[in-house]
Amino acid sequence: MNAKKSSFFDHVWDFFCSLKLAISTLILLALTSIIGTVIQQNANPQDYVREYGETAYRIFSALNFLDMYHSWWFLTLLTLFAVNLICCSIKRLPRILKLVNQPNLDPDERFYKTMANGGELTVGLAPEKVRDRLAEFLGRKFARPRVAEGEGIIQLFAQKMPWARFSVYVTHLSILVIFLGAILGTVWGYKAYVNIPEGSSTDKVWPRGSDTPIDLGFEVRCDRFEVQFYPGGMRPKEFVSDLVVLENGREVEKKTIEVNNPLTYKGITFYQSSYGPMGDPQFHFKVRERATGKTVTVVAHKGQPVRLPGGQAFRVADFTEHFQTFGSAARIEMLPDLAGKNPAGRSRKSFVVLQKFPEFDAQRGGEYIFSLLDYKQRYYTGLQVAKDPGVWVVWLGCFFLVAGTFSAFFLSHRRLWVTVRAEGGKTHVRYGANAHRNQAAFAIWFEDFARDFEESLKK
């Protein structure tokens, strides 16, 4: 009964340690991950119903396909992946530790026969002399050897990069570290957003998918927002916000943020992410009365009538910053005057004024000649706000992942044994070496090494 029970647990344990589980999990993760790239994640139910129909929507929903990367079954797969990593490390680490910490210091002929690289020779030097020469040679050309002396026998053992054996486990551990970092960020961090109009401030931000704001514990003010465009087009060059952090009304931090250049204060980072207009722009026009040559400067808001000196009125019907390639343009509409009389003359009722070409409107032949001096548009800046105390743990894990894989693939634990034995007045030297990675390259290196090795014992 007992034996049977333990064998059952052995089976379970072996299952969780197995390479087959690792490969199956990796392939399952790869296959299932595709679902979330084909079906849009976290969209509105209406959108799904429109795209796939009611029944399919129900099925997808039941299978958690609509937020699959956070579904119980995907998280189970990831957990299985983690458990597999932990179990196989627990199973193998003691063996590797033993191999590194307790190397065979008493190799016999059978042991030498297992090695792909080696040789033997007999020299005239005394064993002690051989020992000293080899210790010097190995220290210079390979690694300082450990020497064990017995009855008529001297054993030397030298190794390089024994720690390379652990790089696989560093890689495996790094994935667990990344998971840990992600969990820390999920539990103690948040992703939020906030829109701040130019000139105002906020001490609250809104987390994604929630109506309850988060208190920052300080205030953030946006003094200015600006979009810059590349010359001659609508291609944005930079979005810039001047942010000020206030604690109890005092300015404690100031930074101009742009995309790819955020502001961090007390572990909370503000990223430039979007922007939008606040209310309508304010325009300054210079208006010249053609008949009299009298010129006035007027302020206008979009849609609101503005009275001109001659009794007539106009309004800015429309405005764009990009009128074809001409830049900022306002469409002006002449309004009936107070007496209800329509604008006189042969001028059109509505026309376009370009900021770049102040004299353009003169060609229209209207009663008034408009030129757009400038306009002021107030914006709000859209900020992503993130707090992620786990992010450094994630980077640490990433560092170990890359360092671990590079060293697991390209660094090799190399070991060398030498047995020196007195034999009828002469000394017999038997040596052998192996590498745990890239044996082909090691064999080439060993050829040269063996020549120098034997050379050092002659003369």
Add this chain to the structure above:
Amino acid sequence: MSSVNLFNFTTIAYFSAMILFVGYLVTRKEGVSLVANIATWIGFVLHTGAIGLRWYESYQMLGADGRAPLSNLYESVVFFAWTIVLIYILLDLKYKQRAVGAFVVPFAFLGMTWAQLNLNDAIDPLVPALQSNWLTYHVITCFLGYACFAVACGVSIMYLIKSGKEQNNAESTPAGGVMSLFPSIRVLDDINYKAIMIGFPLLSLGIITGAAWANYAWGTYWSWDPKETWSLIVWFVYAAFLHARFTRGWVGRKAAWLSVFGFAATIFCYLGVNLVLSGLHSYGGG
């Protein structure tokens, strides 16, 4: 001479190299393979010069807004082709197996042809999201990784052809004919493994630099965007490949197939996601 002209000459050089490599397989003359290699080298030098020239041109056109030529689909395809040839040249210096050229250089040629014929080669300044040094690190690591996978895929196809032939022949004698020019299946298997061994850490670095950039640009290092997810799928496939090496029953043909699937996933990650799915990485409208 503009960079676009120079890229055309590059394409012609790769085309000649490809024809010559096939000619080598048909004629089995060492001399032909040497000429094919020289054509590849010439193409690579022109290619490198053209990328440098395009970089210089961006400063002439955009002044201070000039940038490394790594930002739109055209430039990325051209760079991908460059990395594939680079990896082939390194492989040739180490293994001297020129038959591999017939299965690798065509990838570079196809890429260049597609870029020259179908893609928009305008040099536009960078939109704000792309103005980051991370762009360069991210693109270089990703494409070096992809190129290793391309080479691994080419070699795996050779493996499948050769081992298939040898399976069909009653006795397990090495295949004759064109096959005799192929490296032995052991060497093919070894090159496949080595290429993926180099590509995998590079892909990991590519994913990590992308994550670091995303975190710096909008505060989320991972958002399960289709591009991100597909890069992870590719990572999973090659991780499975690397582990499969240690399991009996997964070496040989199965491993070669896994390498081919891995590269198919890589290409989908690179192009399919942009052409079929939606998300970040719009390649600046390229």
